[in-house]
Amino acid sequence: MATTTQQVAGVRAKEFQRPSRSLWKDAWYTFTRDRLAMFGLFILVFLVLAVIIGPYLYTGEQLIDFTRALEGPSPQHLMGTDDLGRDLLGRVLNGGRISIAVGLTAVFIAVTLGTTVGSLAGYFGKLDNPMMRITDMFLSLPVLPLLLVLVYLFRETLKGIFGPELGIFLMIVFVIGILNWMPVARLVRAQFLSLKQKEFVEAARCVGASDGRIIFRHILPNTLSPVLVAATIGVGGAILTESTLSFLGLGFPPDVPTWGRLLFDAGNFIDIAPHWVIFPGVCIFIIVLSINFVGDGLRDALDPRRKI
Amino acid sequence: MGRYIARRLLIAVPTLIAISFVMYAILALAPIDPLSQFGADPRIPPEAREQIRHALGLDEPWPIRYVKWIQGMATGNFGYSFMSHSPVIELLLQRLPNTLAVVGVAYIVGFIIALPIGVFSAVKRNSVLDHIFSTGAYIGFSVPTFFTGLVLIIIFSVKLHWLPFVYDSNLKVNDFGTLVQQLRQSIMPIAVLGLFEAAVLTRYIRAEMLEHLPLDYVRTARAKGLLERFVVVRHVLRNSLIPVVTIIALGVPTIFGGAIVTEQVFHVPGIGELLVRSIFQGDTPVVTAVLMIFAVLVVAFNLLADVLYAALDPRIRYS
Numbered sequence: 001m002a003t004t005t006q007q008v009a010g011v012r013a014k015e016f017q018r019p020s021r022s023l024w025k026d027a028w029y030t031f032t033r034d035r036l037a038m039f040g041l042f043i044l045v046f047l048v049l050a051v052i053i054g055p056y057l058y059t060g061e062q063l064i065d066f067t068r069a070l071e072g073p074s075p076q077h078l079m080g081t082d083d084l085g086r087d088l089l090g091r092v093l094n095g096g097r098i099s100i101a102v103g104l105t106a107v108f109i110a111v112t113l114g115t116t117v118g119s120l121a122g123y124f125g126k127l128d129n130p131m132m133r134i135t136d137m138f139l140s141l142p143v144l145p146l147l148l149v150l151v152y153l154f155r156e157t158l159k160g161i162f163g164p165e166l167g168i169f170l171m172i173v174f175v176i177g178i179l180n181w182m183p184v185a186r187l188v189r190a191q192f193l194s195l196k197q198k199e200f201v202e203a204a205r206c207v208g209a210s211d212g213r214i215i216f217r218h219i220l221p222n223t224l225s226p227v228l229v230a231a232t233i234g235v236g237g238a239i240l241t242e243s244t245l246s247f248l249g250l251g252f253p254p255d256v257p258t259w260g261r262l263l264f265d266a267g268n269f270i271d272i273a274p275h276w277v278i279f280p281g282v283c284i285f286i287i288v289l290s291i292n293f294v295g296d297g298l299r300d301a302l303d304p305r306r307k308i
Numbered sequence: 309m310g311r312y313i314a315r316r317l318l319i320a321v322p323t324l325i326a327i328s329f330v331m332y333a334i335l336a337l338a339p340i341d342p343l344s345q346f347g348a349d350p351r352i353p354p355e356a357r358e359q360i361r362h363a364l365g366l367d368e369p370w371p372i373r374y375v376k377w378i379q380g381m382a383t384g385n386f387g388y389s390f391m392s393h394s395p396v397i398e399l400l401l402q403r404l405p406n407t408l409a410v411v412g413v414a415y416i417v418g419f420i421i422a423l424p425i426g427v428f429s430a431v432k433r434n435s436v437l438d439h440i441f442s443t444g445a446y447i448g449f450s451v452p453t454f455f456t457g458l459v460l461i462i463i464f465s466v467k468l469h470w471l472p473f474v475y476d477s478n479l480k481v482n483d484f485g486t487l488v489q490q491l492r493q494s495i496m497p498i499a500v501l502g503l504f505e506a507a508v509l510t511r512y513i514r515a516e517m518l519e520h521l522p523l524d525y526v527r528t529a530r531a532k533g534l535l536e537r538f539v540v541v542r543h544v545l546r547n548s549l550i551p552v553v554t555i556i557a558l559g560v561p562t563i564f565g566g567a568i569v570t571e572q573v574f575h576v577p578g579i580g581e582l583l584v585r586s587i588f589q590g591d592t593p594v595v596t597a598v599l600m601i602f603a604v605l606v607v608a609f610n611l612l613a614d615v616l617y618a619a620l621d622p623r624i625r626y627s
Contacts, residue, residue, distance in 0.1 A: 136323070137323055137326050137327060137330075140323055140324075140327055140603070140606050140607050140610060141327060141330075141331075141603065141606070142561060142564075142565070142599065142602030142603050142605070142606050143565065144565035144568055145565065145568065145583055145598065145599050145602045146331070146599065148568075148583065148584065148587055149331075149334070149335070149587060149595060149599060150334065152587045152588075153334070153335070153338035154338065236450070240452055243452055243454075244452065244454065244569060247452075247454045247569070247572075248568070248569070248572055248584055249584075249588070250584075250587070263454065263455065263458065266458075267458065267573075270458060270461055270462060270466065271465075271466045274462045274466065277455075277458045277459070277462065278459070278462075281452070281455035281458065281459070284452055284455060285447075285450055285451045285452065285455060288450040288451075288452075289446065289447060289450035292446060292449075292450055293446070
């Protein structure tokens with residue numbers, strides 16, 4: 001009995017000595033304990049660094065040379081060559097930049113839009129019903145078919161205004177963003193509805209804080225962690241969507257080798273050059289998988305209920 | 309219950325009308341004229357073309373065209389294809405059975421695979437097999453379906469020569485031989501969609517089971533001396549499947565979207581393939597009709613999910 005009391009006292013003393021930890025430090029600690037999440041993070045950082053730095057260090061032979069067309073992997077061409085004899089690794093590295101950039105930008109748009117709608121609907125009771133009706137309607141849209149049609153309809157115009165590469169990039173990013181903000185909006189709205197009843201918001205209002213200040217300084221920071229998780233997983237989804245569009249021939253033009261576009265081009269040579277399919281496909285798969293691992297790890301790390 | 313369903317129906321109809329309006333407006337206001345392909349033949353003089361357009365009402369403002377179009381849709385008149393000049397409804401009815409067969413079988417296969425694996429993973433949580441299955445499920449829904457499709461073609465058609473490359477749409481099943489042929493060409497499209505669906509459902513079933521396993525009623529069932537398999541199957545599984553049914557209903561439109569991709573990979577003549585082809589040909593009446601079918605699917609299955617959930621879970625209040 002006496003020992004247990006002493007032990008408890010000892011533990012207490014230790015607890016008092018422990019330096020204070022912030023939410024983020026705490027989350028990082030939990031995150032580093034999650035082996036799958038750390039593995040995903042490692043692969044993700046490696047891939048991102050590879051596509052950022054890689055094209056400077058390694059370009060491969062990008063000149064058209066039919067004598068080297070459709071070669072399998074070899075020491076000169078680690079991933080083989082395409083039908084025009086261009087080095088595939090160089091193209092994969094270049095294309096990865098665009099695939100990842102599309103994923104990040106599209107999610108940025110979706111999160112910004114979703115957070116705006118969600119906070120307005122959650123904070124201002126009058127806006128709640130109409131805005132949620134719109135959200136529900138967007139949720140009922142057939143996303144992939146509509147994406148295809150939108151890309152087809154607006155491709156030429158945007159190409160004319162911004163040039164072929166930037167035009168298509170902007171269009172794909174916006175279209176994916178506009179059709180994917182709804183889950184974030186619902187999430188943020190739910191958080192706002194519960195948080196605006198809390199005492200600390202009441203307190204802020206009592207000292208005369210304006211609506212804007214309450215939204216931005218007091219409530220929004222508290223909705224950050226679920227939004228972060230949704231955004232992480234959303235990046236994977238956006239990369240998948242872009243590659244699906246490119247694969248169906250409604251994405252980037254042939255000279256922009258995103259991973260989906262490479263697969264689309266490879267489709268006709270599948271019997272003689274399977275390496276052309278395998279490498280870009282594996283890249284898409286690995287990046288989406290590692291993003292999902294990281295997202296799940298974040299969810300566990302940021303959810304206070306899961307901690308003991 | 310009846311009133312609840314009626315209310316959901318009353319919400320679904322305006323939603324559908326709003327969606328159709330938005331989609332029609334997008335097509336009508338797009339910078340390139342969706343009707344430019346119509347009568348694009350250079351041999352037709354411009355005046356004659358204008359006359360045709362006028363006769364067909366194509367020069368009317370788009371809100372009026374929308375009203376006419378939706379009136380036609382309501383009576384089953386979907387218009388005529390610009391390319392094949394046959395009624396759109398005929399094209400759809402030709403294609404729809406192929407898509408429904410592939411998607412339907414894939415969904416059933418997916419569920420049959422996912423159910424035992426999900427239950428096992430939850431009951432034997434953190435066992436070696438659970439880790440293997442969970443990782444497998446992760447991999448399953450991170451692989452893009454077009455990549456799985458291409459890899460299956462490389463393995464089974466190119467390397468092993470076991471299965472045919474592309475789907476032969478002219479195949480008529482009339483004897484045993486053609487039945488085998490039909491099965492052989494359907495295996496890969498169904499496998500691609502089925503495995504993806506299995507991966508998604510496994511995770512949901514496992515998560516739902518894990519949520520229910522530590523509850524009081526499970527302990528009560530065990531305390532009564534029930535066999536563990538009865539506890540798992542009759543008590544935990546039955547309750548866990550309620551949300552899963554909703555997930556299945558809500559996932560139907562997604563898998564139809566996935567069918568667009570698989571149909572493209574294997575050249576299955578379904579409505580997804582029809583959509584992509586019509587988009588490239590600028591065949592607006594077909595595109596609008598297929599979009600509308602997808603929209604109806606989404607709204608109908610959302611409705612079904614709501615109704616099923618309310619019917620299966622007595623705790624849901626019908627308000």
